[in-house]
Amino acid sequence: MSEKADSLVEQVRQAGVVGAGGAGFPTWKKIDARVETVIVNGAECEPLLRNDQQVLAARAGEVVRGLVLTMAATGASRGVIALKKKYTAAIAALKKEIAGNDGVSLHLLESVYPAGDEFVLVYEVTGKVIPPGEIPLKVGVLVSNVETFANISAAERGDPVISRCLTVTGAVREPKTLTLPVGTPLRAAVDLAGGAAIEDWTIVTGGPMMGEAVADPGRPLTKTTSAVIVLPASHPVVTRKTASLEFDLRKIQAICCQCDYCTLVCPRTLLGHNFKPHIVMRQIAMGLPIPGHPGVSSAPQCCNCDLCGVYSCPMNLPIGRLNKQLAGRMKEWEWEPVERLESYRPSPMREYSLIPVSRLTYRLGLEDYDRPAPLEETDYSPPRVEIPLKQGIGKPAGPVVKVGARVKAGDLIGDLEPGTMGALVHASIAGKVEKVTEESIIIAAS
Ligand code: SF4
Ligand code: SF4
Structure with missing residues (x-):
């Protein structure tokens, strides 16, 4: 790896950058790789969200800078900013910023859900299908969220992540x-x-x-x-998320009618993965656990997007939630993962099965x-912040400040040994450390 790449990986690690799109994968770990294509995920496909599209419009230069730095660090010859056709302000701002940057382009998406799912996005941009259970790196691609690239740009200047842009x-x-x-x-x-x-x-x-x-x-x-x-x-959006697993299981056992509508809209099935959610539900209805059953063992291929349950299931069953629970118990039940195919071919019905966000919003x-x-x-x-020491995938950072210490915004307060999976944590305001636990640090402003 080049000297520049080593340096960016370390700068990003020092700045505590994590994937801003959801899971919080440590970005230093993600960019410590060689890839052909880097994709900025600006799909923002969840209903009601407005932050990524506005960050792309207002901070286009920062996002493009972060993308170009990442391309240089990973050896990528292609950088793509994927965003929806309807984000016209962002498109105009980005067109100005990408001019003169070799290999950088925009990819315009329809307003469908889940356009921002990594597997779906990589297929849309590159035509490649990531095999089940793998990550984009498997097909030579790195994907991260819009704000992550702005944070990479800031990290390169020595500025840690201490704030977050969000839609309220x-x-x-x-x-x-x-x-x-x-x-x-x-x-x-x-x-x-x-x-x-x-x-x-x-x-x-x-x-x-x-x-x-x-x-x-x-x-x-x-x-x-x-x-x-x-x-x-x-x-219903709230109650759907708060029902117990026991309740969800009983619901499936009682009312799944095996219509297979869930399978017809599933973005993973449509990409050609050997996964049929209605078969998983059928097995649940017959009683669990069923070790080694290929249908049930495919549950981890679900991305838990919940499209099937909210949009197509006539019984409104929480299919994605159940698949997540099953995936979490595979080890305990000693299930083998589902068979790996030699190749995966998207369904010819895929383009006719994409669900507009507007219809989903109404259905919700x-x-x-x-x-x-x-x-x-x-x-x-x-006046007071509580900063969690674990804000994504990996180990929690260890506190490096004591109660009573005075800190400035940007000071390191949670550290990890270099190479440890996880992200460093910094003070987000100036003040006095009021409380330190293994989970979080509370700072009172002064
Ligand atoms: S769509 Fe709902 S009712 Fe139909 S098979 Fe799937 S889970 Fe069962
Ligand atoms: S929640 Fe899982 S099974 Fe349902 S559509 Fe999404 S990926 Fe497919």
Whole structure:
């Protein structure tokens, strides 16, 4: 690996950059590779989300700079920014920034769900199908979220990740897109968007399809919080996420009619993976565990996008959620992974089976909340932040400050040995360290 690549990997590690799109994979680990193509994932396919498209428009230069640095570090000859055709402001800004950058281009996508799934996106951009259970690297591709590339650019200048751009929407008075310090309580984000417009509300973070329902609005936002969506506590989007596994299993056993509509829309099945969700559900209906059954063993191929359950299943069954639970128990039940095929060929029906986000929004009962959330500059600084020491995949960082210590924004507060999977953590505000645990560090502003 070249000297420049080594240096960027270390700069990104020092800055604590993680994948901003959701799982929080440590970016230093991802870019420590050789690939042919680097893709900026600007699909933003979850309903109601507005942050990536506005970051692309407002910080196009930073995103392109991060992409070009990553291409140089990984030896990639092609850099692609994939975003929806309808993001016209972002497209105009990016066209100016990519001019003169050899090998960098835009790839325009339809507004369908889940266009941002890595497997789907890699196929759309390169025509290659990532085999089940693999990562884009297997086909010579690196994919990361828009904000991650802006953070790579900042890391190269020595600036760590201490804030997060997120959409604050749903049942709030003034939906907004804001950049806030990591560790800010979610409640503060709601207040900054005019407050909740309803009484009994819950927050969904990260998107109505794949996000998480958060009962405690005092929870802090992290480097991976792309949205704070306020919804009635009784809204189906919320109750769907909070039902118990036992309840979900009984529902499937009682009412799955084996129509196979889930299989007909599944983005992984349509890419040619040997995965049929209705067969998994059939096996669940017959009782678990069924070790070695090829249908059930294919559950980890599900990306948990929930498209089948929300959109096509006549019984509205939580298929993605169940597949996730099954995948988590494969080891315990000693299941062998499903057979690996020599090649995977997408279905000829794929192009006719893509689901528009607008129809999905309606099906979710979110059309009243599908409103603009304009990007707004704010100098808001919370009186207190709680910064988690683990904000993604890998080991938690170890605290390197003690109670009573004074810190500046950007100071290192959680460290890891070089080479350890995980991400470093920095103070997001200036202040005094108030509490240190193995999980988080609380800083009171001063
Ligand atoms: S769509 Fe629903 S009811 Fe039909 S097979 Fe799939 S899980 Fe069962
Ligand atoms: S949640 Fe449903 S549609 Fe999505 S990948 Fe899993 S089985 Fe397929």
